[in-house]
Amino acid sequence: SMVYNAVSLHGSGKLSMEAFKAEIFKKQPDLAGAVEPKPDEAASQLVFPEQLPTLRQIEQLLVDEALRRSGGNQSIAASMLGITRQALNKRLHKAEGSDG
Numbered sequence: 001s002m003v004y005n006a007v008s009l010h011g012s013g014k015l016s017m018e019a020f021k022a023e024i025f026k027k028q029p030d031l032a033g034a035v036e037p038k039p040d041e042a043a044s045q046l047v048f049p050e051q052l053p054t055l056r057q058i059e060q061l062l063v064d065e066a067l068r069r070s071g072g073n074q075s076i077a078a079s080m081l082g083i084t085r086q087a088l089n090k091r092l093h094k095a096e097g098s099d100g
Contacts, residue, residue, distance in 0.1 A: 063091055 053061075062081060070076035078088040 059091070060095060063088065063095070 063077070066077035066080040067074070070080065074088055074092075075085045078085040081088065
């Protein structure tokens with residue numbers, strides 16, 4: 001997966017979002033015009049705490065960020081994540097069920 005590859009290829013505690021962006025736009029060039037946040041030091045890097053987050057937590061963060069960047073458009077968010085809209089919808093329903 002993209003997250004696993006980025007983490008395994010990166011040596012320091014800070015993981016740049018540039019690696020993810022390049023991979024996303026390489027696989028989905030039509031997303032280049034999607035809503036893109038303004039570059040910001042805090043937003044362009046992930047800083048991991050001493051204890052790493054779980055894959056489930058990272059997945060939820062990625063889903064939330066893709067939805068934010070797509071303005072809530074599930075089809076675009078799913079494309080950004082490299083999954084189908086149906087798979088994204090399943091994850092959203094699963095997350096709703098674990099909240100309550």
